[in-house]
Amino acid sequence: MKKSTLLIALVVLSVAAFQASFAQITDQTATITVGAVQKLNVTGSPSLTIGDAQVTAGTDLLASVTSPEACAYSITHNSATAKKITASIPAVLAVGKLEVKLGTGSYVDISNATTAVDVKTGIAKGALTEAIVYQLSGIKASDGVINDSKLVTFTITN
Amino acid sequence: MKKLTVLTAILALSLFAFQSAFSQSANQTVTIEVQPVSKISVSGPVSLVINDAVPGQDPLPVSSSATSYNITHNSSTAGKISASINSALPAGIKLEITMAPVLGTSAGKQDISSATTAVDVVTGIGLGKGSNQTITYDFSATLAAGVFASTVKTVNFTVTN
Numbered sequence: 001m002k003k004s005t006l007l008i009a010l011v012v013l014s015v016a017a018f019q020a021s022f023a024q025i026t027d028q029t030a031t032i033t034v035g036a037v038q039k040l041n042v043t044g045s046p047s048l049t050i051g052d053a054q055v056t057a058g059t060d061l062l063a064s065v066t067s068p069e070a071c072a073y074s075i076t077h078n079s080a081t082a083k084k085i086t087a088s089i090p091a092v093l094a095v096g097k098l099e100v101k102l103g104t105g106s107y108v109d110i111s112n113a114t115t116a117v118d119v120k121t122g123i124a125k126g127a128l129t130e131a132i133v134y135q136l137s138g139i140k141a142s143d144g145v146i147n148d149s150k151l152v153t154f155t156i157t158n
Numbered sequence: 159m160k161k162l163t164v165l166t167a168i169l170a171l172s173l174f175a176f177q178s179a180f181s182q183s184a185n186q187t188v189t190i191e192v193q194p195v196s197k198i199s200v201s202g203p204v205s206l207v208i209n210d211a212v213p214g215q216d217p218l219p220v221s222s223s224a225t226s227y228n229i230t231h232n233s234s235t236a237g238k239i240s241a242s243i244n245s246a247l248p249a250g251i252k253l254e255i256t257m258a259p260v261l262g263t264s265a266g267k268q269d270i271s272s273a274t275t276a277v278d279v280v281t282g283i284g285l286g287k288g289s290n291q292t293i294t295y296d297f298s299a300t301l302a303a304g305v306f307a308s309t310v311k312t313v314n315f316t317v318t319n
Contacts, residue, residue: 146191152187
């Protein structure tokens with residue numbers, strides 16, 4: 001009787017150990033979200049200079065253009081809605097015309113853009129890096145010597 | 159405690175999405191410079207020939223207003239145009255020049271026959287531009303100077319502040 005009791009106890013313990021060796025299963029809900037991402041940055045320190053080389057005697061001052069290598073912008077967004085980039089300056093340009101061109105687009109006049117103007121539209125989701133080219137023109141000889149700087153604010157928006 | 163954690167996570171995600179929905183900006187400073195510019199150019203060459211005289215007098219002088227100059231000047235400092243000749247003419251041969259005063263004051267007719275050092279022909283040039291402004295040459299010779307074979311002279315115009 002004592003032996004049989006011991007045997008039974010061993011069997012019970014073995015079964016318990018066997019069951020415990022199986023994986024224990026439980027469920028967990030993982031909620032994952034990719035939020036709307038839109039990032040924009042610009043590089044370069046553009047400088048537009050008009051000097052003797054840009055002038056023909058008897059005419060007003062010719063345009064100055066930054067090189068395409070001088071500055072660039074990079075944009076990343078993941079929205080199904082196409083984005084656009086706007087540009088603005090804090091104060092109207094006193095004389096002449098300041099234009100900006102993003103990538104292969106056209107020049108956009110930002111001389112009076114204290115309210116932002118569209119400089120690139122229809123940007124589909126993805127990542128993009130393109131050149132920023134500035135052009136200064138419309139300066140007259142009678143405008144005299146100029147030393148100025150403008151803070152151009154680019155904004156990515158819907 | 160578990161509910162509070164979930165609530166906090168949801169709130170954080172919502173805030174992130176909310177912020178992302180706003181526009182994002184980047185700034186760039188554009189430097190603009192227009193340097194002092196003083197430029198002058200002249201139209202083609204001029205030819206002056208003396209070949210006549212009134213009997214009993216020196217040869218008849220000749221004049222030409224066939225050429226012109228263009229100028230651009232943007233410095234607040236008044237500019238001037240000066241003229242010089244590459245080598246002096248011999249005695250009795252006189253070459254004079256008068257320039258129209260588009261942006262300043264003409265110095266009138268100036269003798270440049272010996273002006274290997276520049277002489278002022280227009281002064282007080284202000285900001286602006288001018289094109290096709292007349293240059294008048296007056297060429298004269300005395301009988302004593304005799305025949306003067308065809309000679310090319312270079313007249314140099316300089317605009318300075």
